[in-house]
Amino acid sequence: MLARERTQDDWRRLLAGAVTDPKVLLDRLDLGDGPLARTLAVAPTFQVRVPEPYLACMTPGDPDDPLLRQVLAVAAEDRPVPGFVTDPLAEVEHNPTPGLLHKYRGRALLIAAGGCAVHCRYCFRRHFPYADNNPGRRGLEDALAYLAAAEDVREIILSGGDPLMLDDDALGWLVERLEQIPHLIRLRIHTRFPVVIPQRLTPRLVDLIAGSRLRAVLVLHLNHPRELATGISEALQPLLRRGIPVLNQAVLLKGVNDQLETLMALCERGFEAGILPYYLHLLDRVAGTAHFEVDEPSARLLYDDLAAALPGYLLPRLVRETPGAPGKLPLPPRW
Ligand SMILES: *Cc1c(COP(=O)(O)O)cnc(C)c1O
Ligand code: SF4
DSSP: OHHHHHHHHHHHHHHHTOBOOHHHHHHHTTOTTSGGGGGBOSSOSSOOOBOHHHHTTSOTTOTTOHHHHHHOOBGGGGSOOTTOBSOTTOGGGGOSSTTEEEEETTEEEEEOOSOOSSOOTTOTTTTSOHHHHOOHHHHHHHHHHHHHHOTTOOEEEEESSOGGGSOHHHHHHHHHHHHTSTTOOEEEEEESHHHHOGGGSOHHHHHHHHTSSSEEEEEEOOOSGGGGGGTHHHHHHHHHHTTOOEEEEEEOOTTTTOSHHHHHHHHHHHHHTTEEEEEEEOOOOBTTOGGGOOOHHHHHHHHHHHHHHSOGGGOOEEEEOOTTSSSOEEOOOOO
């Protein structure tokens, strides 16, 4: 019992202690005096947030570190670029109750919590109206009522923000309520939290996921093979031993993972840790993220090479979000 409590305390402490000052981040990496320090965003509306286990995987002295690049707010974010807008997915149109997105058949996505353990600069949710969509108990009741009436929905996706921002009590409550909806058969959890704070996978959380009446699947979000070194590989083992499939979705990001070797290593080393590739997303054209974009022709060339180099089961599906489409639009290899 004591060990469990300690684990909960661990992730809470790491979350609370995350680095939020970009200057501190650069100092910690011996980059405080370099040219990178002069390219910081002035007053980012989306605050910097980097937990220690993630910071620990960065290489001191490397201004091009692919992990650092994902979390450092740079001035390029402030430059407006035509075509990069605040709600490229028009998600607000598929928002039946606060916090619920019912866009695709058979699946509904619940924004179970507004915040995240890490702030990824390329994130398509950086402009999402969380204030109206951080549901709280009241909003969750409305979402549950909607789900109970929406009999075509067989799978509930807990997303965010990051659903693991909820503590185990709150998640336990939510899962129990979802289990009471008879037409729901699957529970999917989309999270980046345990990648940056592996301690989040507490024994109690593992019990909750693996012990549910709903068949569960965990979808992680790793973009770079070095992110496997945060401790996530080890932390996943109890879940894997209990038969919970673990998938990964990545975003193709310029200067982070837009190299064949990097993507191959992400898929192959992920598999060694028990993670199967699911999606490789093209960047959503969100305001402030243009400097991360790999244009579609280049992305497809890279993907053709990736498809040629990996066994079919280690190849993520290259997809683009397209408003109005019945699902994410697949861009298959062209040979
Ligand atoms: C991505 C997404 C889903 C899940 O799509 P899958 O292709 O099943 O992974 C469901 N709802 C919304 C709103 C999404 O963005
Ligand atoms: S954890 Fe996910 S939702 Fe949160 S900022 Fe990163 S990519 Fe966006």
